Amino acid sequence: MDELSTSFQKRAKVAGIELVEDQVEKFLLFLKELKEWNRKFNLTAIDDEEEILVKHFIDSLSCLLGVPSKIWQKIGKVIDIGSGAGFPGIPLKIYRQGLDMTLLEATMKKAEFLRHISHKLGFEATLQVIHGRAEEYGKNWQYREKYGLAVSRAVSNLALLAEYCLPFVNVGGIFISQKGREISEELSRARKAIEVLGGRVREVIPYKLQFREEELERNLVVMDKVERTPQDYPRRPGVPAKRPIR
Numbered sequence: 553m554d555e556l557s558t559s560f561q562k563r564a565k566v567a568g569i570e571l572v573e574d575q576v577e578k579f580l581l582f583l584k585e586l587k588e589w590n591r592k593f594n595l596t597a598i599d600d601e602e603e604i605l606v607k608h609f610i611d612s613l614s615c616l617l618g619v620p621s622k623i624w625q626k627i628g629k630v631i632d633i634g635s636g637a638g639f640p641g642i643p644l645k646i647y648r649q650g651l652d653m654t655l656l657e658a659t660m661k662k663a664e665f666l667r668h669i670s671h672k673l674g675f676e677a678t679l680q681v682i683h684g685r686a687e688e689y690g691k692n693w694q695y696r697e698k699y700g701l702a703v704s705r706a707v708s709n710l711a712l713l714a715e716y717c718l719p720f721v722n723v724g725g726i727f728i729s730q731k732g733r734e735i736s737e738e739l740s741r742a743r744k745a746i747e748v749l750g751g752r753v754r755e756v757i758p759y760k761l762q763f764r765e766e767e768l769e770r771n772l773v774v775m776d777k778v779e780r781t782p783q784d785y786p787r788r789p790g791v792p793a794k795r796p797i798r
Contacts, residue, residue: 556580556601556602556605557576557577557580559602559605560576560579560580560605560609561576563605563606563610563762564610564613566762567610567613567614567761569610569613569616569647571647575646575647578646578673579605579609579643579646581672581673582609582638582642582643582646582669582672582673583601583604583605583609585665585668585669585672586604586637586638586665586669587599587601587604589665589668590637593661593662593665595636595637595661595662595665596608596636596637602763602764603763606761606762606763607761607763607768608637608639608643609643610761611639611640611705611730611761611770612639612640612641612642612643612644612705612730613640613643613644613647614640614730614759614761614770614772615640615644615703615728615730615772616644616647617757617759617772618726618728618757618772618774619701619726619728623726624648626700627651627700627701627725627726628652628699628700629652629653629654629698629699629700629701630644630651630652630653630654630699630700630701630702630703631653631654631655631656631695631699631701631702631703631720632644632653632654632655632656632702632703632704633656633686633702633703633704633706633713633716633717633720634656634657634658634686634704634705634706634708634716635655635656635657635662635666636657636659636662636705636706637662637665637666638655638665638666638669639705640703640705640730641653641655641703642655642666642669642670642673644703645673645675645678645679646673649675649678650678651678652678653675653678653679653680654679654680654681654682654695654699655670655679655680655681655682656682656684656686656689657681657682657683658683658684658685658686660683663681663682663683666681667681682695685789686716686717686720686786687716687786687787687788687789687790687791687792688789689720690716690719690720690785690786691719691786695720696719696720696781697719697720697721697722697723697777697780697781698720698722699720699721699722699725700721700722700724700725700726701721701725701726701727701728702717702718702720702721702725702726702727702728703727703728703729703730704716704717704727704728704729704730705730708793709738709741709742709796710729710731710738710739710741710742710745710746710773711741711742711744711745711746711796711797711798712792712793712796713729714727714742714745714746714749714751714775714797715745715749715785715786715787715792715796715797716786716792717729718746718749718750718751718775718777718781719749719781719785719786721751721777722777723750723777723778723779723780724776724777725776725777726754726774726775726776726777727751727774727775727777728772728773728774728775729772729773729775730770730771730772731770731771731772731773732769732770732771733768733769733770733771735756735771735773739753739756739773744797744798745796745797745798746775748782748785748797749781749782749785749797750777750778750779750780750781750782751775751776751777751778752775752776752778753773753774753775754774754775754776755774756771756772756773756774757771757772757774758770758771759771759772
């Protein structure tokens with residue numbers, strides 16, 4: 553392995569993630585394609601290679617903390633909502649290649665990149681890319697309550713994310729929202745929405761990313777889907793953002 557590969561493997565190990573050579577090769581291919589496409593389409597504001605490895609790849613893999621190892625065998629289908637340039641969905645797929653993964657993205661150019669990288673990584677058979685909005689696909693019977701796990705690294709507030717994401721999760725499934733350092737007030741404001749939509753917060757898992765001199769504090773909000781989402785949700789595009797559930 554070259555220096556970048558070795559460095560990435562070591563950084564992942566510090567975060568508690570063991571990567572084999574095939575996984576590292578796929579991550580570096582993802583890195584290469586991401587940088588090339590980023591020159592034309594502005595997929596991510598981060599362009600430094602080491603920064604991408606830590607703040608995008610390893611950060612995405614932190615979702616593993618929210619699902620006990622024995623539960624992964626029962627999850628079946630996974631959806632990444634608001635996937636953007638593929639985070640956290642693509643790193644999770646690289647790490648657990650047996651996952652049946654769906655990436656939902658509303659921006660056409662990003663959806664095109666997701667299809668491109670899926671092909672490059674050889675994931676076409678078990679990875680689906682959808683170009684569209686969560687408010688629309690959350691009403692579609694082909695996708696509604698069909699997933700054992702939903703993940704999202706979107707920057708929207710938790711009440712909004714709950715309305716976007718919980719409709720996709722089957723009863724007994726899990727929704728994991730990747731959030732920043734300060735979460736208590738946002739979580740408090742979102743509890744009503746989470747309850748209305750059939751969810752229940754199981755735990756908030758703090759974790760840290762180490763990048764050069766920075767120590768970045770993050771949180772995973774882990775929700776269990778305990779009841780079916782009422783048919784009225786998600787509401788039509790634009791409404792959840794304008795009138796969050798209180």
